[in-house]
Amino acid sequence: MDPDIQEILIDEQQIARRVAELGEQISRDYAGRPLALICILRGAVLFVADLLRAIRVPVTIDFMAISSYGNEAHSSGVVRILKDLDDPIEGKDVLIVEDIIDSGLTLAYLLENLRSRRPNSLEICVLLDKQVPRQVELPVRYTGFTIPDAFVVGYGLDYAEKYRNLPYVGILRPGVYSEARR
Numbered sequence: 001m002d003p004d005i006q007e008i009l010i011d012e013q014q015i016a017r018r019v020a021e022l023g024e025q026i027s028r029d030y031a032g033r034p035l036a037l038i039c040i041l042r043g044a045v046l047f048v049a050d051l052l053r054a055i056r057v058p059v060t061i062d063f064m065a066i067s068s069y070g071n072e073a074h075s076s077g078v079v080r081i082l083k084d085l086d087d088p089i090e091g092k093d094v095l096i097v098e099d100i101i102d103s104g105l106t107l108a109y110l111l112e113n114l115r116s117r118r119p120n121s122l123e124i125c126v127l128l129d130k131q132v133p134r135q136v137e138l139p140v141r142y143t144g145f146t147i148p149d150a151f152v153v154g155y156g157l158d159y160a161e162k163y164r165n166l167p168y169v170g171i172l173r174p175g176v177y178s179e180a181r182r
C-alpha cells in the first residue's frame, strides 16, 4: 500500500462489482433511450471508463473539465469550467458522471449550467457520496458508495494531482496535506 494512505476504504474488487451493478441498472433504465454520458474531468475518468464498458445500451460520451479544489483539500467555492462539452445536449437524455460529491458545489453548478442547455432529461451518477452536511441538496440518481467525512484519493481522485493512479479508494494520511501547507 502507498505509505501516504492511512486506510483502504474500497478495494479494486468492491469497485468492479459495484460499477457492474450500476452499469446494469443504467442499462435497464435507459433501454430504448439513447444515453449521453458526460464525464467530469479529471477525477471521473477512471470511473467513466469502467462504467461505459458496463453499459449495454447505445451510449455516447463527452467531457467537461471543472475545477474547484486546485491543489487544496478543501473546495475554493469557485467552480470554473476549464473545458466545455464538444457537442450540444439539447433534447438528449444526459447522465452526468462524477467521481465524488462532497460539498455539492460542483454538481449544483453543473446542474444549473447543463439544464439551461435544454436536455430531454438530466441525471447524476456519482461513485462516492461523502457523508457531510451539504451546502446544497442535490437529486443524485445513482450512487456507488457512501463514505465517511475524510479526504480520499485513488481510482481517479487526487490530492494536488497525485494518487489518481491508485486502483483503490483510500483515506489520505492527514499529515500529507497539513505538511504541504507549511
Ligand SMILES: O=P(O)(O)OC[C@H]1O[C@H](OP(=O)(O)OP(=O)(O)O)[C@H](O)[C@@H]1O
Pocket (backbone or CB within 6 Å): 040, 041, 042, 043, 044, 066, 067, 068, 069, 070, 075, 098, 099, 100, 101, 102, 103, 104, 105, 106, 107, 157, 158
Ligand atoms: O462536491 P464538491 O465539494 O464540489 O467536490 C467534488 C468535486 O471536487 C473534485 O474536483 P476537483 O476540483 O478536485 O477537480 P479534479 O476532478 O480535476 O480533481 C471532484 O472530482 C468533484 O468534481
Ligand code: HPA
Pocket (backbone or CB within 6 Å): 069, 100, 102, 103, 150, 151, 152, 153, 157, 158, 159
Ligand atoms: O475527498 C476528496 N478527495 C479528492 N477530491 C475531492 N474533491 C472533493 N472531495 C474530495
Ligand SMILES: [Mg+2]
Pocket (backbone or CB within 6 Å): 043, 069, 070, 157, 158, 159
Ligand atoms: Mg481534484
